[in-house]
Amino acid sequence: MQVQTLTDREVWSFQRGRLKLLIAILRFPRLAYAMLSGAGHFMPELETAANSAVRHSFSMLGGGLVAPDDLAAMRYVYQEYLDHMDGVVEAGKNGKKVVWAEFNLSNELLRVFDVTAYIPESLSIMAHHMGTDVPVKMIEEAEAAGIPAEYCSAGKTAIGAYLLKQAPEPDLLISSSHPCDSVVSSYQVLSELSGAPLFAVDTPYWDDEQSFEYYAQNLSRLIGFLEKHTGQEMDWDRLARVCRTMNETNRWLSEYTEMARAVPSPMNLTCLLLGWQLSICATATERGAVYAKKIVQNAKKRLKAGRGFFDNQKIRVIWFDIPLAFHFIEPWLNKTFGAVTVADFMGCVKLCQIDTSDRETMLRDLAKAHLSIAMARQCRGPAEYFTGELARLAEDFSGDCFIFTRHQGCKTGWGMGKLVRDVCERAGKPALFLATDSFDKRCADEAQVKKEITEFFRENGLA
Amino acid sequence: MEIWQEVESLARSLTNDPVRNARAAGKPVVGFLCSYVPEEIIEAAGCVPYRIRAAESTGSTLGDSYYGAVNCSFIRRTMDLVLRGGFSFLSGVIFLNGCDHSRRLYDNWRDAARSAPEGPGLLHMLVAPHRVAEDALPRYEEELQKLVLVLSEAFNTRITDQDFSRAIKLSNQKRALAFEISALRRQVPAPLTGAQMLSLSLAASALPLADAVSLLSRVREALSSSAPAPEGPPPARIFVSGGCMEDFEHLALIESAGAIAVADNLCMGTRSFSDPVSETDPPMQAIARRYLTHLSCPRMIDDFGRRAGYVEEQMAEAEAEALIICKLKFCDLWGGEAFLLRKRMRDREIPVLLLERELYGGGEGQTRTRVQAFLEQIQNLRRRKS
Numbered sequence: 001m002q003v004q005t006l007t008d009r010e011v012w013s014f015q016r017g018r019l020k021l022l023i024a025i026l027r028f029p030r031l032a033y034a035m036l037s038g039a040g041h042f043m044p045e046l047e048t049a050a051n052s053a054v055r056h057s058f059s060m061l062g063g064g065l066v067a068p069d070d071l072a073a074m075r076y077v078y079q080e081y082l083d084h085m086d087g088v089v090e091a092g093k094n095g096k097k098v099v100w101a102e103f104n105l106s107n108e109l110l111r112v113f114d115v116t117a118y119i120p121e122s123l124s125i126m127a128h129h130m131g132t133d134v135p136v137k138m139i140e141e142a143e144a145a146g147i148p149a150e151y152c153s154a155g156k157t158a159i160g161a162y163l164l165k166q167a168p169e170p171d172l173l174i175s176s177s178h179p180c181d182s183v184v185s186s187y188q189v190l191s192e193l194s195g196a197p198l199f200a201v202d203t204p205y206w207d208d209e210q211s212f213e214y215y216a217q218n219l220s221r222l223i224g225f226l227e228k229h230t231g232q233e234m235d236w237d238r239l240a241r242v243c244r245t246m247n248e249t250n251r252w253l254s255e256y257t258e259m260a261r262a263v264p265s266p267m268n269l270t271c272l273l274l275g276w277q278l279s280i281c282a283t284a285t286e287r288g289a290v291y292a293k294k295i296v297q298n299a300k301k302r303l304k305a306g307r308g309f310f311d312n313q314k315i316r317v318i319w320f321d322i323p324l325a326f327h328f329i330e331p332w333l334n335k336t337f338g339a340v341t342v343a344d345f346m347g348c349v350k351l352c353q354i355d356t357s358d359r360e361t362m363l364r365d366l367a368k369a370h371l372s373i374a375m376a377r378q379c380r381g382p383a384e385y386f387t388g389e390l391a392r393l394a395e396d397f398s399g400d401c402f403i404f405t406r407h408q409g410c411k412t413g414w415g416m417g418k419l420v421r422d423v424c425e426r427a428g429k430p431a432l433f434l435a436t437d438s439f440d441k442r443c444a445d446e447a448q449v450k451k452e453i454t455e456f457f458r459e460n461g462l463a
Numbered sequence: 464m465e466i467w468q469e470v471e472s473l474a475r476s477l478t479n480d481p482v483r484n485a486r487a488a489g490k491p492v493v494g495f496l497c498s499y500v501p502e503e504i505i506e507a508a509g510c511v512p513y514r515i516r517a518a519e520s521t522g523s524t525l526g527d528s529y530y531g532a533v534n535c536s537f538i539r540r541t542m543d544l545v546l547r548g549g550f551s552f553l554s555g556v557i558f559l560n561g562c563d564h565s566r567r568l569y570d571n572w573r574d575a576a577r578s579a580p581e582g583p584g585l586l587h588m589l590v591a592p593h594r595v596a597e598d599a600l601p602r603y604e605e606e607l608q609k610l611v612l613v614l615s616e617a618f619n620t621r622i623t624d625q626d627f628s629r630a631i632k633l634s635n636q637k638r639a640l641a642f643e644i645s646a647l648r649r650q651v652p653a654p655l656t657g658a659q660m661l662s663l664s665l666a667a668s669a670l671p672l673a674d675a676v677s678l679l680s681r682v683r684e685a686l687s688s689s690a691p692a693p694e695g696p697p698p699a700r701i702f703v704s705g706g707c708m709e710d711f712e713h714l715a716l717i718e719s720a721g722a723i724a725v726a727d728n729l730c731m732g733t734r735s736f737s738d739p740v741s742e743t744d745p746p747m748q749a750i751a752r753r754y755l756t757h758l759s760c761p762r763m764i765d766d767f768g769r770r771a772g773y774v775e776e777q778m779a780e781a782e783a784e785a786l787i788i789c790k791l792k793f794c795d796l797w798g799g800e801a802f803l804l805r806k807r808m809r810d811r812e813i814p815v816l817l818l819e820r821e822l823y824g825g826g827e828g829q830t831r832t833r834v835q836a837f838l839e840q841i842q843n844l845r846r847r848k849s
Binding site: 013100145146147148150151175177180181182184185186187188192198200202203204205206210215217221382383384406408409411412414415416417418419422427 | 528529530531532533535536538559562563564566567568569570571574588590592593594598599602605760762764765767792793794795796798799800801802803805806
């Protein structure tokens with residue numbers, strides 16, 4: 001696919017077709033499981049576009065390790081994702097305002113308004129998962145236009161997609177001042193490029209009542225911004241319903257996260273990360289709640305039976321970084337080394353429940369929930385928010401080792417290098433620090449990542 | 464002139480006699496890292512406000528043990544100095560959530576302080592909103608009140624309104640003088656260069672306020688009696704835009720190619736002395752308003768229009784012919800700003816050059832060549848226009 005010849009939102013249309021195929025396969029979970037279990041031995045090695053698509057699709061379905069019940073549940077998320085893609089492809093044609101919302105925000109407010117929500121970073125996440133080179137093309141386009149190379153690649157893909165007309169023209173933009181400078185800067189760029197008004201939620205640094213109150217005031221102003229620009233009035237009853245669904249989803253996902261404490265772990269990272277994707281593109285949807293409930297119920301059955309989600313788990317990994325573009329690593333870890341990621345950075349859900357009694361309680365608790373979302377929780381404040389959680393996970397989840405992706409654009413993460421190494425040292429567990437990029441595979445490709453992990457396991461007597 | 468030797472020496476040094484004397488007299492020296500930290504509050508608390516720079520730094524080998532290769536050289540060199548005891552004369556440091564790199568300095572310095580108990584007793588994070596909107600003002604004021612409490616407790620002092628008024632007056636005096644001197648760059652021929660102005664601003668930021676006022680007054684006087692610059696081809700008039708720049712020789716290098724920086728919006732340049740604090744409003748309100756709404760840094764997410772407007776307005780007033788943007792490597796905030804400024808200036812057919820650099824040194828020949836080529840372009844434009 002040549003970038004120069006891309007037509008409007010062609011990438012989305014293309015990915016939509018692929019996703020429909022996956023959803024069709026998942027309609028028959030037992031058959032899919034049987035096929036996937038055997039297919040692992042026949043994965044094409046040669047790196048061509050078609051082969052890459054096959055291998056990544058295989059990973060998206062859990063690499064032959066996800067049980068039929070979980071495969072059936074996954075279909076709910078992909079269906080929701082398909083709706084998101086439909087919204088993107090059809091955006092601007094149905095008279096609805098198109099609102100771009102940054103992926104670190106929880107977008108339940110947009111679910112209340114009758115708008116098309118577009119999460120700019122979602123394109124590259126899905127494109128990665130489908131094994132295409134689209135994110136690199138977006139990044140190259142942005143860099144060629146003059147966007148600094150050192151930006152977080154998530155921001156570059158969002159801008160590149162806009163420049164290549166793969167993103168719908170925004171009517172409004174919503175962003176925040178967390179978790180990093182790239183977000184602060186890239187949304188200013190998007191607003192200036194598109195001419196669309198931007199509302200930035202100002203994120204407080206600390207976790208205290210004063211900060212929550214300030215953030216809640218920001219949300220209140222965001223509602224005013226949406227009302228003004230959409231001409232719609234906030235429906236508080238609808239928000240209460242959305243929040244109740246969100247509460248239910250988060251309760252399930254939180255339980256799912258916690259179950260990984262068990263040895264062997266009944267939790268599957270592929271399912272957990274899918275839950276995270278759900279939270280960015282389909283915040284608080286009914287299908288999302290059903291998905292979360294089903295994967296928990298399936299994991300509970302395994303827990304009761306004392307079984308892991310696969311047999312012979314040997315190495316428990318704490319992967320405390322952003323493994324988004326490395327979804328293919330987990331099934332490989334599972335099969336090759338019997339290694340399982342028991343705690344991670346993005347998937348871990350620790351959101352507070354929202355009291356839907358009245359407007360004030362909803363805004364107050366939404367503020368607390370937003371500030372507890374992955375990345376906002378660990379990266380916006382002092383280093384202890386990051387290292388403290390890492391130390392707790394190391395203790396509570398019986399990890400054997402740490403892996404850090406070390407995303408190139410994450411200056412805040414790199415700025416804590418010594419502090420993180422100290423936590424690992426105190427835990428007495430070996431740590432692997434990769435140098436990769438979650439959205440830009442030019443930095444480190446699949447083979448290199450696998451090679452470094454293999455050497456790390458061998459050098460430390462883990463494999 | 465002798466005075467410039469004094470200024471440059473101050474700008475190149477980490478500390479100086481007035482700071483040492485103040486400390487010897489029992490006055491705590493409190494460092495700060497960002498233009499959103501009000502020096503008036505530190506002064507009112509009976510301390511010496513000292514803008515932290517990586518002057519005298521020779522590298523970042525120790526600092527690199529805390530940071531990664533993608534962190535900016537200002538912060539790596541500063542951390543290096545911290546670990547070498549370069550800031551042992553400070554009694555406290557006020558940090559700000561300015562950017563990703565600098566907010567980690569708060570964490571890393573605290574970590575280093577655990578094994579160096581002789582270090583500054585006070586390490587405080589001041590949190591500034593990322594919006595200049597009116598509704599962010601009360602939040603910022605609350606944070607400033609917290610800072611007042613922290614300083615009062617740390618240095619066992621009570622800050623009165625009179626203390627604030629005195630500090631505000633002194634700081635405004637410093638700003639007014641710096642502003643006046645800076646405006647002289649616009650004259651033809653100019654009695655000082657952009658590099659000299661930057662060195663003066665850096666020197667003033669490292670001195671106790673009263674000494675800074677005295678230095679600026681002496682420079683002002685010296686300039687009024689100085690001989691005009693020798694005749695020659697008129698240098699290209701440029702506006703310099705960027706964030707952290709403490710290597711005034713970088714600016715001197717640019718100017719030596721045949722240019723004069725007639726105006727700027729550098730963090731340690733014009734941004735540090737633009738916009739006085741109101742002397743009639745209640746002090747804390749006045750300080751909060753000035754610092755939140757002063758000529759902003761790209762960390763402020765809702766203010767690009769005003770920042771770009773300022774550049775355009777000042778370029779018109781100072782008759783600047785071109786814009787040179789100087790950014791530190793790995794600075795996302797100025798990276799995005801540079802992209803937007805370049806786009807905007809190109810739309811208006813104003814020549815723009817973007818120079819990436821490290822905090823000190825490196826790429827001198829390359830920079831000179833690029834600037835020379837750029838200035839030739841400006842000369843060609845001049846010829847075409849005439």
